[in-house]
Amino acid sequence: MNRAPYTPIITFNHTQAARVSHLRAAFERRGGQTQVESKYHTAPVKIAKTFPMGGPVGVMVMDVSPGLLAGDRYEFDWTAHEDAHVYLTNQSFTKVHPCPDLASGSSMRQTFALSPGAILENMPEPVMLYRDAAFSSETVVNLSQASVWMQAEVLCPGRTLRGETFAYRIYRNRLKVSYEGELIFAQHQLIDPASDMLSAPGCFGGLTHTGAFYAFSDQITAKHIEAVRDAVSGLSVREQHPVIAGVTETHKYGFAVMAASTAAWPLQEALAAAWEATRAALLGIGPLRLHN
Template identity: 35%
Template sequence: MARRGGASHARHQFHQGALRILRPIHLDGSGQVCYTVVNPGGAFLGADHYRMDITVEEKASLLLTTQSATKVYRTPQGPATQDVRLVLGPGAVLENIPDQLIIYRDGSYRQTTRVIVHPGASLVSAEVITPGWSPDGERFRYRELRLRTEVRVGDAHASRIFAVDQLRLEPGVDALDRVGQLEGHSHIGQLLVVDRRVDTELVDVVSGLCVQSGLRAGVSSIGITTDDGVRGLVVRSLGHRTEDVVHLHENVTNHVRHLWRGQGPLALRKY
């Protein structure tokens, strides 16, 4: 992604295999471009492997979303995997707001996300995870979920570790309803914000939004503090409905959009 004439556009794009990209749209007058990733096959299956590689160049702004939920069905041939690489240049903005990830009975899914953020860039990235329907009514019949997110600060040539986040759920090994796991909840939300402007005042505001959401939710500051001043926060939530978790993520995202860029609220028109 590059910025030209006051608006962001794709300098180069390529897709092959199952994933496709819809034509870009501009949802407001900020110059930010919105791209939608589509999986015409409808789901991830056993041993499927997907890869996304996205670079947002200097002062470009990208809102990345999906057309519908990512569904993982039975994976007898082995886990479905996805590798995501995101690179943000100086002054770049990336808002990664996909639809929910739904894992069905006997499904196994592993995702690795690697992000390289320039100290002057801004990142918002969300995940919503839900269990798929099962004939016997049990909520957690999938085999395995692994999400690993690594955030580095620098550029494609030299960078340092800022934060690493790991989520691993194995219903056949651990009872997910117990204390310290999901504690009776079915839906998981994670929202990551990385930006120099993250401060204690913002953390306090986000904490208030978590309380107002009615979810079991909280916010934490993250990252290794160094001279470049990059800071981050992560919002984690547990709930029973996708739309409740999405609403919390939208409220946090809308707050930072307005606070930092004077940009209007998200208008993806999905919920």
């Protein structure tokens, strides 16, 4: 896309006064059930609760603050040991608040380490970028033989009913996936609303919200990808909030579902369909069910 001249911001220059919050957790399979092996957190993020799911474990992440403020840094480290099966989500939207300038933006970094046979499904609520927000997100995944990693993400361009559509400063999103030490996927997204021609054909057009669903495993084959394509193509047509979506095989051991719409919930619906199709085709299990 065309850009007007501007000074690029590569990274946010967090000072010593920046607030860094950590959440680390490891999971193991014991007696047919995945359990928390260890965990550590610093405010304002923590594991609110875990839920048995008949083998897998569900993990609810809580942020007790209003959201990411200027200078905040969240660092999450997730480890799934051999044959562990973990489902991650959070309680509400990740809200990114305004910052006075680009250099004082907030950031989130997540790392996922999966041992052989481990399964980790990360299905968080959408990210909401308030007016004047600057946010950098980085995800690093390390896979082993027969492990499976899935993740969905939905990006909201602001509180649209308050006229905040694309009123944020900048958004950067990186994803790197490695298998047995080999880098097999890397993507880097940068949205700069002040300079990018977001409404142009070939960019967002008239759409505002974006979503993605990723799945990586050495177990993924063409038939799994085709099952997800069928699920996405069979979505109901939403006249008020049309969804454009496509499924693409990655270079190695994975696929990506990319989607766009004019609201978050149709994207959540579309990505949930892709997720459920992946679970059924790849793992042989149905939709998510929590157990008391």
